[in-house]
Amino acid sequence: MKSKHESFLDLVIYQIYHRSFNDSNNDGIGDIPGVTEKLDYLCDLGINAIWLCPCFKSPNYDNGYDVSDYRDIMDEFGTFEDVKKLISEMNKRGMKLIMDLVPNHTSNEHKWFIESRKSKDNPYSDYYYWFDEPANEWRAEFGGSVWEYDESRKQYYLHSYAVQQPDLNWENPKVVKEMQDIIDFWIDQGVSGFRIDVIDQISKDFSKSNCFGPHLHEYIQAMFDREKTKDLFTVGECFAGSIDEIRRHIDEDRNELSTLFQFNHLQLGRENKWTPKKQSLKVMRDTIVNWQTLFQENDLLHSLFTDNHDNSYLVSRMGNDKELRYESATCMAVMTYLMKGVPFIYQGQEFGLTQSNYDDISCFNDIECINAYNEFIDSGISKEEAIKKISFGSRDNARRPIPWDNSKNYGFSDAQPWIPVHSRADELNLENDMKSEKSVFKFYKKMLKLRKDNVAFRKGEFKMLSSSDDGFFVYTRSYNGEKFTVVCNFEEEAKISFEGMDGEVVLSNYNAYDASDRKDNCFKPYEIAVYKN
Ligand code: GLC
Numbered sequence: 061m062k063s064k065h066e067s068f069l070d071l072v073i074y075q076i077y078h079r080s081f082n083d084s085n086n087d088g089i090g091d092i093p094g095v096t097e098k099l100d101y102l103c104d105l106g107i108n109a110i111w112l113c114p115c116f117k118s119p120n121y122d123n124g125y126d127v128s129d130y131r132d133i134m135d136e137f138g139t140f141e142d143v144k145k146l147i148s149e150m151n152k153r154g155m156k157l158i159m160d161l162v163p164n165h166t167s168n169e170h171k172w173f174i175e176s177r178k179s180k181d182n183p184y185s186d187y188y189y190w191f192d193e194p195a196n197e198w199r200a201e202f203g204g205s206v207w208e209y210d211e212s213r214k215q216y217y218l219h220s221y222a223v224q225q226p227d228l229n230w231e232n233p234k235v236v237k238e239m240q241d242i243i244d245f246w247i248d249q250g251v252s253g254f255r256i257d258v259i260d261q262i263s264k265d266f267s268k269s270n271c272f273g274p275h276l277h278e279y280i281q282a283m284f285d286r287e288k289t290k291d292l293f294t295v296g297e298c299f300a301g302s303i304d305e306i307r308r309h310i311d312e313d314r315n316e317l318s319t320l321f322q323f324n325h326l327q328l329g330r331e332n333k334w335t336p337k338k339q340s341l342k343v344m345r346d347t348i349v350n351w352q353t354l355f356q357e358n359d360l361l362h363s364l365f366t367d368n369h370d371n372s373y374l375v376s377r378m379g380n381d382k383e384l385r386y387e388s389a390t391c392m393a394v395m396t397y398l399m400k401g402v403p404f405i406y407q408g409q410e411f412g413l414t415q416s417n418y419d420d421i422s423c424f425n426d427i428e429c430i431n432a433y434n435e436f437i438d439s440g441i442s443k444e445e446a447i448k449k450i451s452f453g454s455r456d457n458a459r460r461p462i463p464w465d466n467s468k469n470y471g472f473s474d475a476q477p478w479i480p481v482h483s484r485a486d487e488l489n490l491e492n493d494m495k496s497e498k499s500v501f502k503f504y505k506k507m508l509k510l511r512k513d514n515v516a517f518r519k520g521e522f523k524m525l526s527s528s529d530d531g532f533f534v535y536t537r538s539y540n541g542e543k544f545t546v547v548c549n550f551e552e553e554a555k556i557s558f559e560g561m562d563g564e565v566v567l568s569n570y571n572a573y574d575a576s577d578r579k580d581n582c583f584k585p586y587e588i589a590v591y592k593n
């Protein structure tokens with residue numbers, strides 16, 4: 061890997077969904093000053109970069125992913141000055157800010173769309189896709205057709221997501237220029253990188269698919285293959301499913317993206333978005349090893365993550381989030397974050413948050429799940445069954461206010477939060493975690509320190525040792541003669557023996573006994589041990 065991408069292996073990124081992170085002015089909505097207040101907490105954990113979900117002006121149909129002004133801040137989140145203050149406070153602590161760029165669509169309240177819909181011959185008329193008739197049968201991500209008739213223009217426009225999120229027409233060079241200017245504007249404010257929303261969709265082929273269109277890479281290069289953007293860290297939210305597609309996005313020589321999110325392992329533990337499926341950590345191991353190996357062989361920068369704002373916490377689908385919550389949360393962390401790549405930790409993961417459980421639709425907010433609920437009911441599914449599906453799959457699972465402590469509203473806000481808090485907040489809050497002998501936070505902190513102190517975990521070669529028929533994930537990381545062996549046991553107590561397991565134990569999640577004196581090489585459920593060889 062060349063030096064530029066290799067240097068990104070030092071990043072440890074924390075994703076913040078600020079609406080639910082910390083409310084500084086007690087109106088029930090998390091905000092930018094609320095993020096600034098928690099910077100020392102994040103530094104203490106070992107974080108050196110933040111990916112902030114969209115905080116731009118937005119009418120909020122899709123919680124900020126429907127932007128109406130890319131150069132200003134949503135009132136609920138604070139002011140432009142608050143963002144500048146956040147950046148300067150982050151700089152003082154050596155932290156980098158990664159903003160969330162949404163180039164595929166805007167809000168229907170963006171001035172470009174307001175103008176565009178007025179007529180076929182105004183300066184913005186070709187900023188979006190307009191057709192006299194629906195050009196195909198595509199379905200929108202959030203339900204219904206992607207084509208919406210507009211009374212004023214008397215044409216249909218394309219929206220891959222909600223009706224309120226019209227897709228931008230990247231075939232129009234003016235749109236490309238607008239997006240370049242927005243990127244440059246934020247670079248000038250001191251932003252160090254971008255997470256780019258549904259990037260594969262910006263080029264379409266109307267006869268085939270609304271992603272991977274013929275000009276995709278041209279548009280990505282237009283954004284990021286420029287002098288001004290050459291030092292940015294960029295991570296694309298991608299549908300790229302094959303290694304060739306991935307190479308086309310992030311091969312360093314192409315000057316497109318630094319890395320991307322690859323979502324195979326996030327589909328684990330469920331049949332589909334709304335239906336669970338029992339699967340073991342073995343499948344998770346095989347999936348992540350496959351991608352880890354491919355990225356390594358191709359000299360590409362990988363991203364390591366299990367959670368984000370669009371999914372319930374993976375520990376609830378793939379681990380045991382009841383009696384063995386600490387053990388499975390820490391085991392999955394080691395399976396993920398000691399591998400080679402850039403770690404992304406989603407808020408709440410660092411103290412073992414799980415999925416919530418609610419049995420009334422009024423406890424949900426997200427447009428995707430509300431639309432899905434209505435479709436379930438319309439299709440004849442009972443209310444009980446429908447709400448079970450929503451409670452399992454809703455994106456709100458990752459968007460409940462962070463329970464910091466045992467005070468009013470769990471320390472998130474003095475006011476009623478915008479969405480009901482986590483259903484297990486009495487039990488699962490940071491204060492309780494910190495007091496517990498089994499603190500997920502303290503484990504994460506130790507694990508991240510180990511990663512920071514040893515270059516082998518950042519740049520070292522990854523090698524998988526366990527075989528497909530055992531219940532273990534065993535791998536080594538080595539660099540310039542320095543070597544570590546990582547052992548993760550899956551659900552059941554089991555025995556295993558490997559060369560490398562005689563070293564000093566430098567990380568363990570069962571502190572009840574000295575893991576170096578392990579009897580018969582027996583590992584307890586979800587037990588991990590990291591040996592220094
Ligand atoms: C991405 C975002 C998601 C959003 C969608 C449309 O998938 O992560 O939250 O709803 O794009 O912008």
Ligand code: CA
Nearest residue numbers: 083085089091
């Ligand atoms: Ca607030």
